[in-house]
Amino acid sequence: MLDLRLIRRDPDTVRAALSRRGDAARLDDVLALDETCRGVRMSVEEMRAESTRIAKGIGQAKKAGEPVDPAQETEARRLRDETTAQEEVLRAAEADRDALLLQLPNLAQAEAPDGGEDDALELRRVGEIPTFPGGVLDHVTIAEGLGGLDLERAARTSGSRFAYLMGPLVRLQMSLVTYAVDLLEGEGFIPVIPPVLVREEALLGTGFFPTDRSAIYETASDDLFLVGTSEVPLAALHQDEILDEADLPLRYAGISTCFRREAGAAGRDTRGIFRVHQFDKVEMFTFTTPEQSEAEHQRILAIEERILSDLNIPYRVVDVAVGDLGASAARKFDCEAWMPGQDRYREVTSCSNCTDYQARRLRCRTKRGKDTLPVHTLNGTAVAVGRTLIALLENHQRPDGSVGIPEVLQAFGAPPELKPR
RNA sequence: GGAGAGGUGGCAGAGCGGUCGAAUGCGGCGGUCUCGAAAACCGUUUCGGGCUUAUGGUCCGACGGGGGUUCAAAUCCCCCCCUCUCCGCCA
Incomplete structure (x- = not known):
C-alpha cells in the first residue's frame, strides 16, 4: 500500500x-x-x-x-x-x-528498467553453457530414465501440472533443501517451517490480494488459502508488531510447499515439472530499515548467485522491467538458469525489494524517536526445488544417461551420481 | 466435534454503566545519590487518525474483531476470532 x-x-x-x-x-x-x-x-x-x-x-x-x-x-x-x-x-x-x-502497486525504483515482460535488462551471464555433441535430453526424459518422475500417474491422481517425484530424486531434493538451509543459517537466516494455509489478511498484507487472487487456491469451507510462497506467512510473522530497530535486520529462511493455480498459464510450459501446481521452495525473507534495504537486496541476490554457482549451473541475472514487477515490488532481480532441454535461460530464482509496501499493509513498524515508521521487507528464492532439479539434471547429464551431482550436495546426502535404471 | 473458563498497556493484573486511555506491581527510559554500580527515592513510559506546518498544540478513535442497547459502554446484549482446561478424535 x-x-x-x-x-x-x-x-x-x-x-x-x-x-x-x-x-x-x-x-x-x-x-x-x-x-x-x-x-x-x-x-x-x-x-x-x-x-x-x-x-x-x-x-x-x-x-x-x-x-x-x-x-x-x-x-x-x-x-x-x-x-x-x-x-x-x-x-x-x-x-x-x-x-x-x-x-495501487508499489512505486518502482528509478533504476528499474522501463517496459514489460520482454524488457528485462540482462545484467550478467555467469558460468559456461555446456555442449552435448551426442544430443541433449530434457529433464522429463532424464528423470524418467532414472525412475525419478511419474507424470502420467500424477495426472490420473491430481490432474495436469502435478508430479510424483520418486526414487533418487527424493534424496536429491532433500539434499538441496538441507544444503540451502545450512547455507542460510550461516548467513543469519532463522529457518522457519510456516503455515501454508493462511487467512485472507495475510494475502492482502503481502499484496497478493486483491490483484493476484486468481492465482491462489482457496479452501471450500474454511476461509483459508494455500500460499503460493512462504513469503506470505513469513511477512505476516510480524504483522501488527513494532520491531525494535536494534533487532533489524531480521532474516528468515522459509521452507515450504508452494501452491499455484497457474490460471491464465494454460498451454505455457506444459512439459515436465517446470510449471506445476505444487512445488517446494526455500525462501529468504528480511525485515530491515529503509536505509538498509537496497544493500540487503544485493545481499540476497548474491546468495542466490552463490547457490547457483555452487551447483555449477550456468545462469544470467536480469533486472526486471517495471511492467513485470508484482504489485508489491519496487525492484526485482531474477536469476535465470540455463536449461539445455529448452535451449534458453529460464527463471529459477527471483528477489524483490518491497520497500514499505507490504509493511504498511501488515502494520509492521519500527520506532525511531517519536516516529513510528513501516519497515522494509525483501524476499528472494534460495532454492525453488523443482526448477533447480531441472537445471541440475539437464546441465549435468552425461551421454550414458547418468547425471553428475555437485559436490556441495554430496555433503547433504546426495549420491555422487544418479544412474539410469 | 462436545463441555467449561477467559482475552485489558512491553509483561502481570484491577476495574464490570458516568469525569477510565484505564489502579497497582514488574520491566523500560530520564534524574537524585555514588569514584562507579546496586538499593532507595522522584519523574516518565500505548497505538492509529483528523486539523494546525507547529517538530509543539488541539481534537477524534482504540480495553481480541465487528454490530447493537444507552444521553453515556472496558463494563450490558448479539455474531465472529483466538487462548486455556476437560472429554472425544487423531499424525
Whole structure:
C-alpha cells in the first residue's frame, strides 16, 4: 500500500511513478475520495466531541443528585442519530478509498528498467553453457530414465501440472533443501517451517490480494488459502508488531510447499515439472530499515548467485522491467538458469525489494524517536526445488544417461551420481 | 466435534454503566545519590487518525474483531476470532 500522506503531499510524483507501470488512472479517484473522507471526518469528530460534552454533563449532574434537563437528553439523542448517519457516509467513503488504494502497486525504483515482460535488462551471464555433441535430453526424459518422475500417474491422481517425484530424486531434493538451509543459517537466516494455509489478511498484507487472487487456491469451507510462497506467512510473522530497530535486520529462511493455480498459464510450459501446481521452495525473507534495504537486496541476490554457482549451473541475472514487477515490488532481480532441454535461460530464482509496501499493509513498524515508521521487507528464492532439479539434471547429464551431482550436495546426502535404471 | 473458563498497556493484573486511555506491581527510559554500580527515592513510559506546518498544540478513535442497547459502554446484549482446561478424535 502506498503512503496516503505522500499521495496527498506530492500527487504528481506518485502519478508519474505509477504511470511507468501503466497504473496511474485510479490515483485521482483516490485523491477525490480522500478529500471527501477528510471533510466528513471533521464534522463527525466535531459532533462526537459535542456528544461527549453533553454526556459528561449529564453524568456529573446525576452523580451530584441534581435534576437533568430533559432538553439536554433530547439534544444528545438528536446529535447521536445525526452522527450515526454521518458515520455511515464516512465508512462508505473510506471503504471505497481504501479499496482503490489497496489496488495501487508499489512505486518502482528509478533504476528499474522501463517496459514489460520482454524488457528485462540482462545484467550478467555467469558460468559456461555446456555442449552435448551426442544430443541433449530434457529433464522429463532424464528423470524418467532414472525412475525419478511419474507424470502420467500424477495426472490420473491430481490432474495436469502435478508430479510424483520418486526414487533418487527424493534424496536429491532433500539434499538441496538441507544444503540451502545450512547455507542460510550461516548467513543469519532463522529457518522457519510456516503455515501454508493462511487467512485472507495475510494475502492482502503481502499484496497478493486483491490483484493476484486468481492465482491462489482457496479452501471450500474454511476461509483459508494455500500460499503460493512462504513469503506470505513469513511477512505476516510480524504483522501488527513494532520491531525494535536494534533487532533489524531480521532474516528468515522459509521452507515450504508452494501452491499455484497457474490460471491464465494454460498451454505455457506444459512439459515436465517446470510449471506445476505444487512445488517446494526455500525462501529468504528480511525485515530491515529503509536505509538498509537496497544493500540487503544485493545481499540476497548474491546468495542466490552463490547457490547457483555452487551447483555449477550456468545462469544470467536480469533486472526486471517495471511492467513485470508484482504489485508489491519496487525492484526485482531474477536469476535465470540455463536449461539445455529448452535451449534458453529460464527463471529459477527471483528477489524483490518491497520497500514499505507490504509493511504498511501488515502494520509492521519500527520506532525511531517519536516516529513510528513501516519497515522494509525483501524476499528472494534460495532454492525453488523443482526448477533447480531441472537445471541440475539437464546441465549435468552425461551421454550414458547418468547425471553428475555437485559436490556441495554430496555433503547433504546426495549420491555422487544418479544412474539410469 | 462436545463441555467449561477467559482475552485489558512491553509483561502481570484491577476495574464490570458516568469525569477510565484505564489502579497497582514488574520491566523500560530520564534524574537524585555514588569514584562507579546496586538499593532507595522522584519523574516518565500505548497505538492509529483528523486539523494546525507547529517538530509543539488541539481534537477524534482504540480495553481480541465487528454490530447493537444507552444521553453515556472496558463494563450490558448479539455474531465472529483466538487462548486455556476437560472429554472425544487423531499424525
